[in-house]
Amino acid sequence: MWGNDGSWVGSDAQTIARAVTNREVSASQVLDDHLAHIKARNPELNAVVTVAEDQAIRAADDLDTRIGRGEDVGPLAGVPFTVKDLIATAGVRTTAGSRALEHNVPSVDAPAVAAMRAAGAILVGKTNTPEFGASGLTHNDLFGYTVNPLRPDGVARSPGGSSGGEAAAVASGMSVVGLGTDFGGSVRWPAHCTGLRSVRPTIGRVDPDGQYPGVPSGDHVLTNPATMHGTLQTIGPMARTLDDAALVLRVLSSRQYHWTDPASVDLSRLDVTWAPGDGTVPVDTEIVAAVAGAAGRLGARPYRGAALSEGNDLFGTLRAVETHTDIIELGTDFGTNIATMLAAARDVDRRLVERLWAQRAELVHRLLGEMGDVLVLPVASIPAPPLGDELFDVGGQSLTWSQALASCRAISVTGLPSVVVPVGSTRSGLPIGVQVVARPWCEHVALAVAARL
The missing domain is CATH 3.90.1300.10 (Amidase signature (AS) domain)
Known part of the structure; x- marks a missing residue:
């Protein structure tokens, strides 16, 4: 315009x-x-x-x-x-x-x-x-x-x-x-x-x-x-x-991967599931209501699996065994957040790291068996936070920003594609987005479903 x-x-x-x-x-x-x-x-x-x-x-x-x-x-x-x-x-x-x-x-x-x-x-x-x-x-x-x-x-x-x-x-x-x-x-x-x-x-x-x-x-x-x-x-x-x-x-998109037009997707043939969160932290009720409304417009069935609730914890555990050598080699003049992260880094048994990545492979396999063609869920537990705030109350529970992003981290660890579109707003006018998660290499499916919303 x-x-x-x-x-x-x-x-x-x-x-x-x-x-x-x-x-x-x-x-x-x-x-x-x-x-x-x-x-x-x-x-x-x-x-x-x-x-x-x-x-x-x-x-x-x-x-x-x-x-x-x-x-x-x-x-x-x-x-x-x-x-x-x-x-x-x-x-x-x-x-x-x-x-x-x-x-x-x-x-x-x-x-x-x-x-x-x-x-x-x-x-x-x-x-x-x-x-x-x-x-x-x-x-x-x-x-x-x-x-x-x-x-x-x-x-x-x-x-x-x-x-x-x-x-x-x-x-x-x-x-x-x-x-x-x-x-x-x-x-x-x-x-x-x-x-x-x-x-x-x-x-x-x-x-x-x-x-x-x-x-x-x-x-x-x-x-x-x-x-x-x-x-x-x-x-x-x-x-x-x-x-x-x-x-x-x-x-x-890298040339070696085929691109499929989202307009070619037959939405009526998709098996769509939805979840009110990753299952490990509370989500603001206005956000849940907006996501539920979007799921209803898609005719989505409730997600009943267990893999989704394990993703956020696995993301955090994998992050905790990182040594951050790639940052350390860049110098020493870092801010408090990075300095704290580097101080907490430790050498770990390589066998432990390999077991964690094996858990990830098994987690992805199970989630793909549970989610259908598309999984719809919140982006976060909260809307845009006030500038400078670091803790956020949701349902009487105080969350850090990383906890508030549990639904994102649970998807990140799988490597699956996710499209975000706004589907509503809070009573105060703040936007509410929804994640539309698809199977690997099926961005065209996620984009087609997102367009419906």
């Missing part, structure tokens, strides 16, 4: 790409509108921590020239996008929210960023993240707190995390779409907090290289498959519309 002032801020990706491709507007004009919006909104929200203005101007000018020559510039022609500051961007500072990387400027894009640029998208900036993405609330010692652009009840709130800066940038219109990362819920929880759509893809669908922390190899940062982080963390899209999220996912 058009902005009220005639700018392109607020337009969806497909509208912009079509207009730029057809020369109804220049990529430079679309970019100028979004750079102006960043200058207007970012001082309040602190979402974009590095603006790639000069690089973006050159890229937009080049795109306009290529279009003038009649070249096909891709399905995201002229679409401004932002990238979470954990993901490497060539020529643009990438700090991972840490003083240890305060002056780090990669020379090579992460493959996901390269795919976006090849599709014609224009990188406008990097977005805030807790240090190394190790929190569900977006703040760090380097850049401070990011603020949720939604404030329906007048209370300043967090956009969640760890892709909270990305969520705030997209939700406020500073960018059209964005790339976040998801380990324990980091694109799903911020989407829930800000009313966005997001996708945690199947492990492997999107090339995971280029994420910090990782394995330095010349100019590249590689994923370490021997770590939990390297095995389970994915890069995924965040957008204001589900169609845009699907389009970006298709751009990101």
Whole structure:
């Protein structure tokens, strides 16, 4: 849609790409509108921590020239996008929210960023993240707190995390779409907090290289498959519309994997189950009611299995045996959260670690046998929390942010794809998202079900 002032801020990706491709507007004009919006909104929200203005101007000018020559510039022609500051961007500072990387400027894009640029998208900036993405609330010692652009009840709130800066940038219109990362819920929880759509893809669908922390190899940062982080963390899209999220996912999807159009899915043939949570922590009653309503619209049957309730604990146990060597090797200038995490790390018997991963394999097998084609469940136990709060009361029980994300962590440990869409709001106007979880490589099924909601 058009902005009220005639700018392109607020337009969806497909509208912009079509207009730029057809020369109804220049990529430079679309970019100028979004750079102006960043200058207007970012001082309040602190979402974009590095603006790639000069690089973006050159890229937009080049795109306009290529279009003038009649070249096909891709399905995201002229679409401004932002990238979470954990993901490497060539020529643009990438700090991972840490003083240890305060002056780090990669020379090579992460493959996901390269795919976006090849599709014609224009990188406008990097977005805030807790240090190394190790929190569900977006703040760090380097850049401070990011603020949720939604404030329906007048209370300043967090956009969640760890892709909270990305969520705030997209939700406020500073960018059209964005790339976040998801380990324990980091694109799903911020989407829930800000009313966005997001996708945690199947492990492997999107090339995971280029994420910090990782394995330095010349100019590249590689994923370490021997770590939990390297095995389970994915890069995924965040957008204001589900169609845009699907389009970006298709751009990101590795070429060796077949892409199936969500429109081809026959919803009437799906076996859909639903759960009011992962079964280990309480969930706010308004959230449960919204998820139950969504499940009812899908004709979902109750999930009756046991595997789901074991996922969150296994995620935590696997996390507890990590040594975090990949972070330690980056330096010593870390914030309190990371310093505490490193101090708690210990060497463990390799046989114990292997047994835990064997438990994971068995857990995935059982969940796939219990969930049907699709499992619908909450994103979190709470809506977007007040800025600065660290403990949250749900049904008389005090939860930490990690406990509040139990339903996300339970899915993360399985590696299954999950799409988040808003399905309602609280009495105070805060958005409520729902997870639509599908079987491996069936993002098209999750997207089709999410579109129904």
